[in-house]
Amino acid sequence: MIDVDADGVVGFTQALVRIPSTNDPGRRERAAAELVAAKMREWGWEHTVYEVEPDRPNVVAVVEGGGGPGPTLMFEGHTDVVTEGDLSTWTVDPFGGEIRDGRLWGRGSADMKSGLAATLYATRALQLAGPFPGRIKVCALADEEGLMIGAHHFVSEGLTADVDGAIVAEPEAGEICAVAKGALRLRVDFAGKMAHGAMPQHGRNPLPAVGSLLVGLGSLQEELQGRHPAHEHLGEVYVTPTVLRAGSEEQVNVIPAAASVFVDVRTIPGVEHKLIADRVAALASYDGIAAEVSVLVDRPPVDVPVSDPVVAALAAAHRTVTGSEPVYGGVPGSTDGTVLTHWGGIPSVVYGPGGKWIAHQADEFVEVAEIVQCTRVFAEAARRFLSGDF
Ligand SMILES: [Zn+2]
Numbered sequence: 001m002i003d004v005d006a007d008g009v010v011g012f013t014q015a016l017v018r019i020p021s022t023n024d025p026g027r028r029e030r031a032a033a034e035l036v037a038a039k040m041r042e043w044g045w046e047h048t049v050y051e052v053e054p055d056r057p058n059v060v061a062v063v064e065g066g067g068g069p070g071p072t073l074m075f076e077g078h079t080d081v082v083t084e085g086d087l088s089t090w091t092v093d094p095f096g097g098e099i100r101d102g103r104l105w106g107r108g109s110a111d112m113k114s115g116l117a118a119t120l121y122a123t124r125a126l127q128l129a130g131p132f133p134g135r136i137k138v139c140a141l142a143d144e145e146g147l148m149i150g151a152h153h154f155v156s157e158g159l160t161a162d163v164d165g166a167i168v169a170e171p172e173a174g175e176i177c178a179v180a181k182g183a184l185r186l187r188v189d190f191a192g193k194m195a196h197g198a199m200p201q202h203g204r205n206p207l208p209a210v211g212s213l214l215v216g217l218g219s220l221q222e223e224l225q226g227r228h229p230a231h232e233h234l235g236e237v238y239v240t241p242t243v244l245r246a247g248s249e250e251q252v253n254v255i256p257a258a259a260s261v262f263v264d265v266r267t268i269p270g271v272e273h274k275l276i277a278d279r280v281a282a283l284a285s286y287d288g289i290a291a292e293v294s295v296l297v298d299r300p301p302v303d304v305p306v307s308d309p310v311v312a313a314l315a316a317a318h319r320t321v322t323g324s325e326p327v328y329g330g331v332p333g334s335t336d337g338t339v340l341t342h343w344g345g346i347p348s349v350v351y352g353p354g355g356k357w358i359a360h361q362a363d364e365f366v367e368v369a370e371i372v373q374c375t376r377v378f379a380e381a382a383r384r385f386l387s388g389d390f
Contacts, residue, residue, distance in 0.1 A: 001376060001380065004125040004375045005125065009120075010368055010372065013371055014097035016036075016079075016108065016116065016117060017107065018097045019035060019095070020095045020107070022082065022084065023081070028142075029079040029080050030055040030057060032140075033057045033079050036059050037049055040120075043127075047061035053142075058140065058142055058154055059139070060139045060154070062136075062138075063135060063136045065126075065132035065134055065136070067131030068133050069133065070132070070135070070386050071165070071309075072134055072163050073134065073167070074166040074340070074346070075119035075120075076151075076168045076169065076348075077139070078144030079140050080143055082111070083107075085362065094364075103366065104368055105364070106365075107364055110354025114353045115170060118353060118371060118374045119138055122376075122378030122382060123382065125375070132382075132386050132387065136382055137163060141154055147297075151336040151339035155340065155344040160346050165347050165349075166346055166348040168335055168350045169350075170350045170351075170359075171354025171355060172351055172352055176328050176349060176351050177233070177328070178311045178350075179233050179302055180331035180333070180334055181266050181330065182268070182271065182273065183266060183298075183299045184267060184276060185265070186265065186277060187293070188294075189260050189294070190286075191206065191258055192205055192289055194256065194257035197255060198253070204289055206246065207247075209291065210259050212286055213241075213286075214261070217239050217283065220239050220280070220283065221237065228270055234330040234332070237266065237268055239276075240264045241261055241264075242262050242264045246259035261284075299338045302337060302342070309385060309388075310348070310385055314326075314349055315390075317383075321376045321377045332356070335350055351377070354367075
């Protein structure tokens with residue numbers, strides 16, 4: 001097994017957690033990205049910092065194996081974390097990086113500063129173990145928790161062009177996740193005509209159109225669930241109206257001029273987002289009321305076969321390091337891997353230390369032993385992927 005610097009990866013995770021790189025204006029990713037870049041510099045890695053937006057850099061290192069030609073493996077982590085939220089719900093300092101009871105506590109400990117640290121230390125371990133074929137691209141990207149501008153920038157810069165497979169270090173409780181749910185967020189705007197509530201015949205009330213759409217969305221979900229049986233790792237398709245806007249409490253005697261419905265659609269492989277948007281537009285049509293559908297977010301599902309080299313190498317590495325059979329799972333939301341696979345055209349697989357459900361919660365933690373084990377799995381997965389040993 002490849003020897004990894006266990007104290008180093010844990011200490012580096014702590015240092016990352018102590019930087020409050022929350023995805024909020026005024027905080028942002030810069031300091032966390034700089035810490036990553038400093039480590040790359042210390043190790044003599046050639047790396048580039050891309051200013052995606054002010055204070056929101058991507059850091060990308062390319063580590064040549066020096067062992068002849070071979071494929072390119074990408075390790076991906078994100079430097080941003082979600083907000084710590086209400087401090088009174090925490091029993092530890094969210095940015096303390098404290099280790100207690102074998103656990104490393106704090107915002108981003110699981111999602112995903114431990115995973116990011118593991119990708120760096122795994123690559124370093126493989127490098128120190130001797131020459132290897134091909135190369136590893138180690139990437140710390142910004143804004144995974146927002147609109148994924150880091151991953152989109154990475155793709156638009158052409159940085160996926162030479163990549164043969166990506167391992168995304170999100171916390172998945174040790175499961176190998178080659179599939180991820182898709183997300184489609186829609187906004188439907190209805191235009192009516194304002195009028196006095198005493199004389200509604202002079203207006204056009206958009207609210208019945210809203211009601212009709214809501215009923216229709218329920219039927220659409222039922223139809224989609226009937227046509228696309230639940231995925232073994234991802235479950236069902238969901239069509240969920242989440243936000244309604246119309247009228248005002250102070251103006252109960254006014255027919256509102258406009259109304260909006262926001263819809264959060266979660267899809268599984270085989271479901272076409274374009275078709276759903278078209279169906280929602282059809283459901284929104286209502287006599288005398290103009291409706292317009294806008295697509296706010298469109299992240300298709302990811303469906304990488306488990307036979308793909310990057311998945312197979314990771315599974316073999318998991319078996320070697322942990323001594324147990326890999327468990328396959330699915331990502332309930334979307335990750336930077338969605339962007340890399342859909343827009344960058346590269347197969348991606350998600351695997352990393354930390355529980356699936358602990359992400360974004362108060363008292364977030366990761367098991368220290370899991371960080372070290374995952375670093376070993378990553379190093380072994382890289383070795384196997386690059387040398388074709390899987
Ligand atoms: Zn994450």
